[in-house]
Amino acid sequence: MAGRSGDRRLAVVAFAAAVLLSAAEGLGVNWGTMASHPLPPRAVVRMLQDNGISKVKLFDADAGTMEALAGSGVEVMVAIPNNLLDLLTDYDAARDWVHENVSRYSFDGGVNIKYVAVGNEPFLSSLNGTFLNVTFPALQNIQRALYDAGHGDTIKATVPLNADVYNSPENMQVPSAGRFRPDIAGLMTEIVQFLNQSGAPFTVNIYPFLSLYGNDNFPLDYAFFDGTTSPVVDTNGIQYTNVFDANFDTLVSALVAAGVGGLPVVVGEVGWPTDGDKHARADLAQRFYAGLLRKLASNAGTPLRPNQYVEVYLFSLVDEDAKSVAPGNFERHWGILRYDGQPKYAMDLAGQGRDTALVAARGVAYLPRAWCVLNPSATPDAMSRVGDNVNYACTYADCTSLGYGSTCNGMDAAGNASYAFNAYFQVQNQVEESCGFQGLAVQTQQDPSTNACNFTIQIEPSAAAGRRPAAVAVTVATAMLISVLAAMVTTP
Numbered sequence: 001m002a003g004r005s006g007d008r009r010l011a012v013v014a015f016a017a018a019v020l021l022s023a024a025e026g027l028g029v030n031w032g033t034m035a036s037h038p039l040p041p042r043a044v045v046r047m048l049q050d051n052g053i054s055k056v057k058l059f060d061a062d063a064g065t066m067e068a069l070a071g072s073g074v075e076v077m078v079a080i081p082n083n084l085l086d087l088l089t090d091y092d093a094a095r096d097w098v099h100e101n102v103s104r105y106s107f108d109g110g111v112n113i114k115y116v117a118v119g120n121e122p123f124l125s126s127l128n129g130t131f132l133n134v135t136f137p138a139l140q141n142i143q144r145a146l147y148d149a150g151h152g153d154t155i156k157a158t159v160p161l162n163a164d165v166y167n168s169p170e171n172m173q174v175p176s177a178g179r180f181r182p183d184i185a186g187l188m189t190e191i192v193q194f195l196n197q198s199g200a201p202f203t204v205n206i207y208p209f210l211s212l213y214g215n216d217n218f219p220l221d222y223a224f225f226d227g228t229t230s231p232v233v234d235t236n237g238i239q240y241t242n243v244f245d246a247n248f249d250t251l252v253s254a255l256v257a258a259g260v261g262g263l264p265v266v267v268g269e270v271g272w273p274t275d276g277d278k279h280a281r282a283d284l285a286q287r288f289y290a291g292l293l294r295k296l297a298s299n300a301g302t303p304l305r306p307n308q309y310v311e312v313y314l315f316s317l318v319d320e321d322a323k324s325v326a327p328g329n330f331e332r333h334w335g336i337l338r339y340d341g342q343p344k345y346a347m348d349l350a351g352q353g354r355d356t357a358l359v360a361a362r363g364v365a366y367l368p369r370a371w372c373v374l375n376p377s378a379t380p381d382a383m384s385r386v387g388d389n390v391n392y393a394c395t396y397a398d399c400t401s402l403g404y405g406s407t408c409n410g411m412d413a414a415g416n417a418s419y420a421f422n423a424y425f426q427v428q429n430q431v432e433e434s435c436g437f438q439g440l441a442v443q444t445q446q447d448p449s450t451n452a453c454n455f456t457i458q459i460e461p462s463a464a465a466g467r468r469p470a471a472v473a474v475t476v477a478t479a480m481l482i483s484v485l486a487a488m489v490t491t492p
Contacts, residue, residue: 225291297351
């Protein structure tokens with residue numbers, strides 16, 4: 001009897017696991033690697049498998065990443081960066097790219113490539129038309145090269161686009177009035193008709209967080225999926241209770257107007273950051289994903305495409321401390337996992353609302369348990385240089401958690417300086433010389449973290465594919481943060 005009872009318990013556990021995996025199976029994640037210490041690719045692939053995530057979207061075709069994915073069965077959207085689009089307007093170059101980055105991995109036990117992403121948001125308004133004339137020719141050449149190489153029936157070329165390629169007119173801000181942006185309407189019509197002919201989907205990045213960011217008048221609950229006091233009522237009588245559905249259906253209306261109303265839509269990026277802004281918080285991210293995953297699990301679709309499965313790639317898998325913060329300090333905090341592959345909050349990928357945790361990365365090795373902090377014995381002369389040294393540290397390390405509304409914003413000047421010094425110390429792999437700062441810093445084995453602010457210890461460089469620390473990109477937003485911090489730590 002005991003043996004049979006045990007067998008029944010095992011069967012129940014196996015059934016529950018199968019339910020979780022089947023629900024997660026339709027989910028994809030974005031895997032970015034713009035980090036000073038990226039996780040080893042094989043550890044990431046194992047983590048995807050441990051969590052039942054069977055689809056991944058990349059931002060390049062890095063050989064180490066592709067080799068780690070070989071034999072995993074994970075479905076892959078491999079990518080061509082924007083800076084290669086001009087080159088790929090030449091068919092021979094497109095053919096060579098396909099040979100090197102697709103055919104090379106197309107063998108039994110190789111990489112399960114489903115899509116090729118041609119560029120990444122190349123028509124973003126802030127890019128000022130840089131890629132307007134090269135994206136469509138590159139798309140055409142890549143799809144042709146896929147066919148010529150024998151992959152065209154199973155691998156499709158698409159263009160991940162930001163949701164700013166479509167909108168509703170000022171005098172009719174409802175989804176049914178959605179059209180492609182006037183300055184690119186003709187080009188977008190050509191592209192979507194080509195995608196329709198080739199059997200490829202339209203790929204769009206939708207960010208409810210960005211609707212909220214920088215707009216204090218945007219209703220907070222409209223960014224989530226649990227009801228709103230301010231629904232948008234369309235002229236056709238449809239009520240929209242969340243901005244995701246409204247945004248998606250604005251695109252559907254634009255596709256209808258372009259003559260391809262049935263074109264499949266893939267949501268290439270959707271997510272919620274956990275730091276770097278007053279609304280970038282773990283509790284709000286958890287709320288957002290709980291609603292999104294519940295919606296996806298139910299195959300509810302949207303009002304204009306009801307009762308349909310929506311293919312979605314969450315953004316993103318892990319935090320990336322070397323990303324540009326031009327859009328905002330939150331850019332380095334989109335991960336559902338921390339930089340080291342540890343979960344940030346409970347998350348039920350099956351969309352059943354259970355209080356479950358993601359499986360963390362296995363076998364991650366850390367640098368020694370050591371931090372770099374402001375030296376309490378620093379001389380007055382040294383203290384006069386603290387602003388310049390904080391400036392230097394934050395130029396080459398990530399200090400975005402110190403910004404307004406962020407997790408470490410509540411510390412005093414000494415805490416800010418210590419955070420900056422430690423961030424630099426960790427990025428530099430804790431080499432002794434990186435904790436000097438002209439006599440202002442000292443190493444400690446006592447964790448300086450607070451309840452709200454985590455002073456990280458980086459993972460070992462050998463565990464990060466042996467890459468050397470990279471200088472963190474400095475943008476206007478970064479420079480502003482640095483200047484504010486420098487002023488804070490020098491103010492008596």
